Amino acid sequence: MRQVPDVELTDTCEIVADTIDQATSALLTADPVAAWKVLEAPTPASRLVDWQEETIAVLVGRRRLAHRELREAIAAARAVTELERMHDLARHIAKIVRMHGEQPVLPVALRQRFANMGDIAREMTLSAGCVLYYGDRGYVATVTAAEKEMDELHRSLFPVLTTLCGDDMNRIDAGLVSQFYEQYADHAVLLAAQFAATCPDQPKQRV
Numbered sequence: 001m002r003q004v005p006d007v008e009l010t011d012t013c014e015i016v017a018d019t020i021d022q023a024t025s026a027l028l029t030a031d032p033v034a035a036w037k038v039l040e041a042p043t044p045a046s047r048l049v050d051w052q053e054e055t056i057a058v059l060v061g062r063r064r065l066a067h068r069e070l071r072e073a074i075a076a077a078r079a080v081t082e083l084e085r086m087h088d089l090a091r092h093i094a095k096i097v098r099m100h101g102e103q104p105v106l107p108v109a110l111r112q113r114f115a116n117m118g119d120i121a122r123e124m125t126l127s128a129g130c131v132l133y134y135g136d137r138g139y140v141a142t143v144t145a146a147e148k149e150m151d152e153l154h155r156s157l158f159p160v161l162t163t164l165c166g167d168d169m170n171r172i173d174a175g176l177v178s179q180f181y182e183q184y185a186d187h188a189v190l191l192a193a194q195f196a197a198t199c200p201d202q203p204k205q206r207v
Contacts, residue, residue, distance in 0.1 A: 006132055009195075013129030016087050017122045021183065024091040024118025025092060027177065028111055030097065030104040038094035043087050075197040079132075082191040086125065086149040087183045094146055096173050105173050113153060117181040120150050124188035131195040143192040150185035154178045200201075 019038060026034035096105055106114055124146045131139040157178045161171045 002009065003144070009076065009083075010129045010133045012044045012083050013125050013132075013191075017088070017125035017129075019044075019087055020090040020093075020118065020121045020125065023090040023097070024121070025095045026094055027105060027118070028115055030102055032098050032099065032101050035097035035176075039091055043084060058187065065150075072198045075194045079191055079194040082187045082194065086184050086187045086191070087186070089180045092180050096120065096177055099162055100173070104179065105170065106169070107174075108162070109164065110157075110174060113157065113160075116121040117150060117153055120146050121181055121184050121188070122154075124150075124185055125191075128188050129197060131192050132198065135199045137157055137175040137196045137199050140192045140196050143189055147185045147189045150182055154182035 019041065021032060023038050025031070026038060124143050127139045127142045127146070131137065131143075158175065160174060164171060
């Protein structure tokens with residue numbers, strides 16, 4: 001029986017973190033070429049899906065079911081799903097940038113706000129990976145706190161949008177991109193929770 005190693009999942013977290021970072025960079029610089037690179041990249045979690053489904057099928061087929069092993073396999077499968085959704089949301093941001101061509105999606109007044117959202121999204125992904133890599137549930141609190149910060153940035157955007165001059169479509173797209181970041185953060189919290197379900201009672205020794 002093959003199981004998805006922790007290193008595969010933590011590596012995938014790093015890839016997804018890089019993807020949201022690249023999508024944010026394309027958004028801030030109005031770079032359709034960079035956005036296209038995000039869209040062309042394969043979904044990093046897709047290679048893990050069949051692998052994990054096979055693991056669960058084998059465990060369920062056993063006469064004597066190892067409950068802990070099955071619980072960990074199911075948590076890993078759910079984590080793969082969250083990583084897929086996070087990668088998809090990064091792609092949605094890149095699609096909007098691509099649709100605008102070289103015309104910026106964001107007015108100058110909003111760029112720092114979205115730079116902050118991109119930084120939060122990246123750090124949430126890496127912190128979620130640390131839950132698994134170090135076996136340390138303490139990182140869940142870090143991810144949860146970051147999600148609250150992201151939610152506040154998203155909720156506080158809409159009063160700002162009403163005061164901005166410019167094209168209505170740009171305001172709509174800015175609101176949509178903000179929603180993608182907010183949803184990304186929600187999935188990062190769920191990802192950290194799934195990784196926490198596989199943690200040992202004590203964190204791993206760090207070297």
